[in-house]
Amino acid sequence: MxxxxxxxxxxxxxxxxxxxxxxxxxxxxxxxxxxxxxxxxxxxxxxxxxxxxxxxxxxxxxxxxxxxxxxEELAKVGIYIIQAQANYEGRYxxxxxxxxxxxxxxxxxxxxxxxxxxxxxxxxxxxxxxxxxxxxxxxxxxxxxxxxxxxxxxxxxxxxxxxxxxxxxxxxxxxxxxxxxxxxSSDANLLGIAHAPSVIESLETRTHYIDPVMGCYPFEAPDEAEDFEVYFEKGFPVEINGAQVSTLEAIVHTNIIAGKHGIGIGINLIENRIVGIKSREIYESPGMELLGTCYRMILQLVLDRSSYELFEFLSNIISKQIYRGYWLDLTTQMAFRAIRRTAELVTGRIKVCLYKGNIEFVSAREISHSLYSADNSSLEKVGNYNHEDSEAMLRILEISAYELAIKGQVSDPF
CATH class of the missing domain: 3.40.50.620 (HUPs)
Incomplete structure (x- = not known):
């Protein structure tokens, strides 16, 4: 028009x-x-x-x-993004x-x-x-x-x-x-802030030129570490540090806690815009970074190899779809509905330690659908795993390696 x-x-x-x-x-x-x-x-x-x-x-x-x-609606959508781990180009x-x-x-x-x-x-x-x-x-x-x-x-x-x-x-x-x-310029909302162009267009302008709004830079964070615990129920954070929270409260509280320790503050990204040009953006998203990291820790416990590979594939699709504005088309509908099945398995308690921009794993408890077994993965003589059982499996696997070698298909990739 x-x-x-x-x-x-x-x-x-x-x-x-x-x-x-x-x-x-x-x-x-x-x-x-x-x-x-x-x-x-x-x-x-x-x-x-x-x-x-x-x-x-x-x-x-x-x-x-x-x-x-x-x-409240934005907070709910933010959790859906966390459930999909929909980070555009790995950072945003x-x-x-x-x-x-x-x-x-x-x-x-x-x-x-x-x-x-x-x-x-x-x-x-x-x-x-x-x-x-x-x-x-x-x-x-x-x-x-x-x-x-x-x-x-x-x-x-x-x-x-x-x-x-x-x-x-x-x-x-x-x-x-x-x-x-x-x-x-800055575009801000509950989930985060995007700082863009003008002086930061120059690649000689430091990230720290931006004055953070949602927290501080890691080097400015407290010298004392702080433990943080979140309980997820079917993909949604329902408890923070022992207190029951709504979806909105979960985002608000984690923004404050994570921002205080420089989590998700000053994320520098040279990204590929929809229109085909590259731009420099500096992001703040403390709560999303903290909750998203804790959520992934549970995913690693509950998804097997094949489902995790499919999850990563769908996550990448969703991150690009919603970045481009295609929230409502069939591709995004299908991908989110598949992701929802994984979210139903994410129930459990994760504790981490926050220190100067870092999130360190402390413990995982009450993970209802965890596939992890300390006994089975141990190098000690515990659990039901018998080392000798690997012999037959490896004899089968070596067949393809043998065929590749004798048919001249093996060479140094470098």
């Missing part, structure tokens, strides 16, 4: 109250467009008072601001992708209730979120139209980048956080 197509229409704009949101809201309003702003309480750690977002967007010209309460817990999914689903439902059909957002034409917004909106509401100012030539002529937007906001006296907006 283009600006000219919005005349006499009401636009539903998804805004977080940041520089892009404030700029676009005021620009659309100045162009005579009626805009209803949709935002959400996603447990943003950098916005302790969610009312500030409402004030910013109203000050920028929104005819109405709808703030959706989505913390897909925290922003999760928030976009939860947000779009809630906004589209509210738009249908209000009779709106133009979904707008402030994601740039180089980033991932434009794809996530577009794909999710079209899957949930095929008839909806999507307006993205960063893909409209009229907007691009007016605003070449963040410096032009900052100047515009200052001229209009709009309520933005000028200190943060000048140096780098």
């Amino acid at each position: 283009k600006l000219s197509e919005l005349k006499e229409q009401t636009v539903a704009f998804v805004g977080s109250g940041g520089l892009d949101s404030c700029t676009i809201m005021r620009w659309l309003t100045d162009e005579g467009i009626k805009v209803i702003c949709f935002s959400a309480d996603l447990g943003q750690p950098d916005e302790p008072d969610i009312k500030v977002i409402r004030h910013r967007m109203e000050s920028c010209g929104a005819s109405e601001v709808v703030v959706l309460p989505l913390q 817990w897909n925290t922003t992708g999760a928030a976009r999914y939860v947000l779009v689903k809630a906004v589209v439902a509210e738009m249908k209730r209000l009779g709106l059909d133009i979904f707008s957002h402030g994601a740039t034409g180089r980033g991932n979120c434009q794809v996530r917004f577009q794909i999710l909106t079209k899957m949930l509401a095929p008839s909806f139209k999507v307006y993205a100012p960063w893909r409209d030539e009229v907007f691009l002529k007016r605003f070449g980048g963040r410096h032009e937007m900052l100047k515009f906001c200052r001229e209009k006296n709009l309520p933005i956080n000028t200190v943060k907006e000048v140096s780098y």
Whole structure:
């Protein structure tokens, strides 16, 4: 869509109250467009008072601001990501992708209730979120139209980048956080924070340039170690350090504990964006890192070799699918349903020790479906395993090795 197509229409704009949101809201309003702003309480750690977002967007010209309460839904999705161990490219817990999914689903439902059909957002034409917004909106509401100012030539002529937007906001006296907006941008929610471009685009900028919000860097963490214990029941954390917790409380509590010890803080990743370019991101996701690590410890106990290999394959698929915004298609449905079967086996208690960014295993107890046997794996003369039983197995296995050798298929790979 283009600006000219919005005349006499009401636009539903998804805004977080940041520089892009404030700029676009005021620009659309100045162009005579009626805009209803949709935002959400996603447990943003950098916005302790969610009312500030409402004030910013109203000050920028929104005819109405709808703030959706989505913390509990986001926490639940966060646990589903942990159950799938859906780390994109091995480092990123897909925290922003999760928030976009939860947000779009809630906004589209509210738009249908209000009779709106133009979904707008402030994601740039180089980033991932434009794809996530577009794909999710079209899957949930095929008839909806999507307006993205960063893909409209009229907007691009007016605003070449963040410096032009900052100047515009200052001229209009709009309520933005000028200190943060000048140096780098952050996208925050309950599950984590993604710090992106501006000064950290340079590969000569240290990770520590970023001021962490959800904790501290490992070198700044306490000199005293701390034990942490979590009890999972069918894939969900239900007890933290002896206290019963809801899914939301589990995320909140582990964010605090893990952040204190520098767990999951300052994760530097040069990642492959959906649009085909590489970008540098610095992440914070302390609770996800801690819970996710403890969860994997139980997986290692309950999954046999074949199921673990399949799990890893599905985990990789899910991490890429949700990174790209494909939460709702058949591939993701199938993969998550298979993962759910493994989650049903994850019941048990894990204790770890936290120290300066490290998570050290302490104990695993009450693991209902554990396949591990200390007796069977011992090198001592205990258990039911007889070393002599391996003889027949190895005679069978050596047949293929023998055939490969005599048929000239064996050589040094280096």
